[in-house]
Each structure stands twice: as C-alpha cells, then as structure tokens.
Amino acid sequence: MARILIPTPLxxxxxxxxTVELPxxxxxxxxxxxxxxxPDLKKNLYNDEGKLRSFVNVYLNDEDIRYTGKDxxxxxxxxxxxxxxxxxxxxxxx
Amino acid sequence: xxHIERAPWREMVNHAQAVYPNECCGxxxxxxxxxxxxVTVAMMLDxxxxxxxxxxxxxxxxxxxxxDREARTRGLDLIGIYHSHPDCGAYFSETDLKNSCxxxxxxxxxxxxxxxxxxxxWLPNAEQTHAEKEELTWPES
Numbered sequence: 001m002a003r004i005l006i007p008t009p010l011x012x013x014x015x016x017x018x019t020v021e022l023p024x025x026x027x028x029x030x031x032x033x034x035x036x037x038x039p040d041l042k043k044n045l046y047n048d049e050g051k052l053r054s055f056v057n058v059y060l061n062d063e064d065i066r067y068t069g070k071d072x073x074x075x076x077x078x079x080x081x082x083x084x085x086x087x088x089x090x091x092x093x094x
Numbered sequence: 095x096x097h098i099e100r101a102p103w104r105e106m107v108n109h110a111q112a113v114y115p116n117e118c119c120g121x122x123x124x125x126x127x128x129x130x131x132x133v134t135v136a137m138m139l140d141x142x143x144x145x146x147x148x149x150x151x152x153x154x155x156x157x158x159x160x161x162d163r164e165a166r167t168r169g170l171d172l173i174g175i176y177h178s179h180p181d182c183g184a185y186f187s188e189t190d191l192k193n194s195c196x197x198x199x200x201x202x203x204x205x206x207x208x209x210x211x212x213x214x215x216w217l218p219n220a221e222q223t224h225a226e227k228e229e230l231t232w233p234e235s
Contacts, residue, residue, distance in 0.1 A: 007162065008126060008171040009197035018166070044197075044220065053220070055195040057155045064155065084159045085197065088143065089190035090117055090150035091179040 028071030095229035102136035174199030
C-alpha cells in the first residue's frame with residue numbers, strides 16, 4: 001500500500017483524511033484508486049480531457065514523476081505520493 | 095478570511111522590503127478552522143524565476159513540498175503563498191492568475207519605494223480565469 005499525502009484544501013473531498021493508503025503497482029494505478037475512492041477529488045486534479053491539471057505535480061517520495069516514467073512509475077509499499085502545485089506569477093508589466 | 099499573526103507578518107514584510115525592487119515569495123503555515131485561516135509561520139522561499147525578478151516570481155515545487163512537510167511535522171496546515179509587487183498595487187495580476195492554483199490563499203504585498211504599502215489576499219478559481227478577494231487582517235491592519 002502506498003501512502004498519499006492529501007493537501008489541506010483537498011481533504012474536504014477525501015473524508016477529511018490528511019493521508020490515504022491505497023494499493024497499486026504504478027503511480028497511475030494508485031491515483032486511479034484515489035479518484036475512484038474519492039470522486040470529488042478527480043475534478044480538482046484532472047481537467048475535462050482526463051489529464052492532470054497544468055498546475056498539478058505528483059512526487060513519488062522526493063522525485064517528480066515527470067522524470068521517472070510519469071503514470072507508469074513503479075510504486076512499492078512504503079512509497080509516499082505527494083500532490084504539489086506549480087506556482088508562479090508577477091506584477092503586470094507596462 | 096485570513097489573519098496573519100505578528101511574527102510571520104513581520105517576516106513577510108521584512109522579506110518583501112529586503113528583496114525590493116525584486117519580488118519575494120514564500121509559504122504561509124498555520125491553522126484552518128472552517129473559513130478562518132490563521133497564519134502562525136511564514137517560510138521564506140527562493141524566487142527561482144529565470145526572468146526579471148522585478149516582475150516575476152516562481153516557486154520550486156520541491157520547496158513547496160518541504161513547506162507542506164514542515165507544516166505536517168508541526169501539526170499545522172499549508173494555508174497559502176505570499177509574494178510581493180514592487181512599486182505597484184496588491185492586485186492579482188494576469189500572470190498571477192495564469193500560474194496559480196485554486197487550493198491556496200495568495201497574499202500579495204505591495205511595496206512602494208522600498209516600504210510596505212498595503213496587502214490583499216486572493217482565491218483563484220480552478221480554471222485560472224478569476225480570483226476572489228478574501229478578507230485579510232494583520233496586527234496593524
């Protein structure tokens with residue numbers, strides 16, 4: 001079972017859990033199990049095309065899954081998945 | 095609504111003034127009780143924007159991950175992100191909106207001529223098309 005850390009604002013969609021343990025051999029399987037268990041999380045994490053929203057990053061332990069095989073990244077028991085947004089910005093430039 | 099306690103507020107203002115005329119950024123950690131969020135810890139984070147930092151900021155996701163872990167270790171929550179706007183208002187810009195995330199409060203500090211001027215907090219939507227202003231208080235507000 002992998003552990004998934006739920007960001008504070010999303011816990012309202014996961015029965016107020018801060019951590020959830022779910023089975024899966026890959027990141028995609030674990031995330032699939034997460035959104036199957038908590039369907040309201042899906043629209044927060046995925047867009048209408050079923051892709052992770054542009055600001056959503058997923059880390060397996062300390063590694064960004066974009067660089068380790070994306071959804072196909074293998075997961076073993078004791079692994080920790082974190083959901084981390086991309087954030088940037090800046091004032092209007094005239 | 096967001097309330098920022100005295101110590102983190104001073105750190106945020108000092109940070110914004112110290113990096114002026116560039117933009118600063120950081121994480122706000124604290125407690126959430128319904129709609130009331132109280133910031134008890136400010137974590138200064140690096141602005142890693144490759145462009146002009148006078149008009150851009152960017153957080154490393156890894157730093158945000160550390161901030162979230164720090165919050166969990168302290169039994170607190172990651173409430174939001176702060177950044178500064180040098181020599182302009184504390185609005186939520188088009189760039190802020192297009193690079194935001196709807197899960198957190200975004201506090202913007204306006205720094206005019208090197209000194210703190212005013213601040214606002216914003217809640218962007220998931221489509222990154224609109225941000226609602228939310229009530230923001232701090233000890234001197």
